[in-house]
Amino acid sequence: MPMGWWWWFVDKGKKVIIFFIFAFKLSPNSQIRVVDFNQLYDKNPCKTLGSATIKIIMETPTVGMTEVPGRGRAMVALRPIKGGEIVLRDSPILLYSALPFHSDNHLNNNPYCSNCFTTISQPPQTVTCSTCASQFCTLACQSAASTTSHTPWVCQTLIRLRDYFSSNRVPLDVQIQTRFVVSAYNLAIVSQSKFQTLLSLQGSVDSVNSVASQSDVVSESDASFINSVICSVCPPLPVQFGFSIELTKVLLAKDKLNAFGLMEPFSEQNADRSVRAYGIYPVASFFNHDCLPNACRFDYLDADKSSSLNNNTEMVIRMIHDVPQGREVCLSYFPVNWKYSERQKRLREDYGFVCDCDRCKVEAGWSESDGDELAMDDDEGNDEGNEEGTMDEDVDERMEGEDGDVMKGDDDFPHAYFFLNYMCDRTNCWGTLAPLPPSVGTTSGVMECNVCGGFKKLDQV
Numbered sequence: 147m148p149m150g151w152w153w154w155f156v157d158k159g160k161k162v163i164i165f166f167i168f169a170f171k172l173s174p175n176s177q178i179r180v181v182d183f184n185q186l187y188d189k190n191p192c193k194t195l196g197s198a199t200i201k202i203i204m205e206t207p208t209v210g211m212t213e214v215p216g217r218g219r220a221m222v223a224l225r226p227i228k229g230g231e232i233v234l235r236d237s238p239i240l241l242y243s244a245l246p247f248h249s250d251n252h253l254n255n256n257p258y259c260s261n262c263f264t265t266i267s268q269p270p271q272t273v274t275c276s277t278c279a280s281q282f283c284t285l286a287c288q289s290a291a292s293t294t295s296h297t298p299w300v301c302q303t304l305i306r307l308r309d310y311f312s313s314n315r316v317p318l319d320v321q322i323q324t325r326f327v328v329s330a331y332n333l334a335i336v337s338q339s340k341f342q343t344l345l346s347l348q349g350s351v352d353s354v355n356s357v358a359s360q361s362d363v364v365s366e367s368d369a370s371f372i373n374s375v376i377c378s379v380c381p382p383l384p385v386q387f388g389f390s391i392e393l394t395k396v397l398l399a400k401d402k403l404n405a406f407g408l409m410e411p412f413s414e415q416n417a418d419r420s421v422r423a424y425g426i427y428p429v430a431s432f433f434n435h436d437c438l439p440n441a442c443r444f445d446y447l448d449a450d451k452s453s454s455l456n457n458n459t460e461m462v463i464r465m466i467h468d469v470p471q472g473r474e475v476c477l478s479y480f481p482v483n484w485k486y487s488e489r490q491k492r493l494r495e496d497y498g499f500v501c502d503c504d505r506c507k508v509e510a511g512w513s514e515s516d517g518d519e520l521a522m523d524d525d526e527g528n529d530e531g532n533e534e535g536t537m538d539e540d541v542d543e544r545m546e547g548e549d550g551d552v553m554k555g556d557d558d559f560p561h562a563y564f565f566l567n568y569m570c571d572r573t574n575c576w577g578t579l580a581p582l583p584p585s586v587g588t589t590s591g592v593m594e595c596n597v598c599g600g601f602k603k604l605d606q607v
């Protein structure tokens with residue numbers, strides 16, 4: 147609940163000065179918005195202040211965290227929520243590149259800012275670190291990074307790791323995990339409180355091991371390898387951070403269960419869009435999975451950064467449709483058109499649970515070929531473009547039957563409604579559609595795709 151105090155006093159008998167101090171014990175999605183500087187002007191004793199009256203609105207929290215047996219922490223609707231309503235804006239405590247180390251110095255191979263991961267395809271825009279040659283989108287971003295994601299320790303570490311990985315062939319997933327561990331230890335250097343937040347997220351080596359097959363748990367040998375590379379190659383970490391193989395393994399488990407994949411820019415020509423960066427979003431991490439989600443996430447990495455109001459790394463979670471109070475709000479951890487066996491495999495091996503959502507209950511009774519009508523693997527049956535096992539909701543997976551033949555009879559396929567209404571049908575997209583935020587009490591008539599960013603009117607859907 148919000149608690150507020152305010153004081154006012156008269157300055158030389160003419161001006162009234164008011165101070166507000168608020169203390170909060172709120173769910174993380176609550177916001178204060180300064181909405182109107184003048185609205186109270188005529189009704190308020192602050193009249194003599196003219197335009198200095200500020201109205202502060204506390205938005206009622208839409209979701210709150212609770213424990214759900216068998217599912218751990220979960221986000222639940224605290225009141226009826228409309229389709230399109232924003233239930234969370236979350237900033238990352240940690241972002242790291244999903245590209246190999248050798249790509250770092252070449253804008254053609256790695257056209258993303260090393261700090262905020264916006265696309266910087268125009269060389270004149272680029273700012274280059276004079277020590278390690280990492281690229282940044284602006285001086286301001288580089289300057290912000292120097293005390294957060296790109297400290298002197300990271301800068302020196304990158305130089306050495308690029309050298310190391312250019313002369314040793316190491317699989318991409320291990321390079322990406324190494325980037326994560328470096329970012330996580332750097333987080334311990336720059337912010338103990340954020341590091342503790344990272345440690346408080348779901349994920350221990352045991353929890354992943356419990357259901358997953360042995361081949362897919364946080365690999366003991368990968369963790370040892372990454373640990374030894376960081377010990378032997380990187381500048382030493384301050385002793386008090388307790389750098390150890392055990393901590394490295396725990397961190398990798400947190401990453402596996404909680405990292406969100408942030409995708410490359412969408413293009414209809416590119417069926418193999420992959421991840422540009424991963425992010426740990428501490429509150430968004432509390433959303434559980436459902437194979438027919440009622441909310442989806444949007445990111446705006448390539449949004450115009452010229453306005454100081456635009457925080458391009460913020461994640462926005464919006465409702466896909468209305469839900470009643472008390473309903474759990476869930477995301478899908480991967481594109482919703484994946485077939486039953488793929489979804490079960492991913493959730494079991496990477497997230498350590500067996501999904502028994504309503505959709506899985508129905509599809510469990512289908513034959514494999516029924517599932518094929520909904521989703522398609524690549525030729526080897528792999529989950530193309532989504533090999534990192536993290537919450538890559540946006541990864542492209544094509545749904546078979548593009549001409550509209552995906553729908554089975556209603557009895558076999560009760561969730562047909564979801565696919566018709568909330569899945570984008572643009573070539574190579576297959577994102578999820580959610581209404582734009584509603585204006586007072588009404589759902590907006592325009593749907594936005596969380597992958598291609600396209601808009602559709604509800605009556606076109």
Ligand SMILES: C[S@@+](CC[C@H](N)C(=O)[O-])C[C@H]1O[C@@H](n2cnc3c(N)ncnc32)[C@H](O)[C@@H]1O
Binds near residue numbers: 216403404432501
């Ligand atoms: C990103 S976390 C979600 C928040 C988590 N429940 C917590 O307590 O912090 C992912 C983990 O939540 C649990 N989880 C998510 N969706 C679930 C579901 N549908 N059924 C059971 N467990 C689920 C699994 O343990 C999974 O590894």
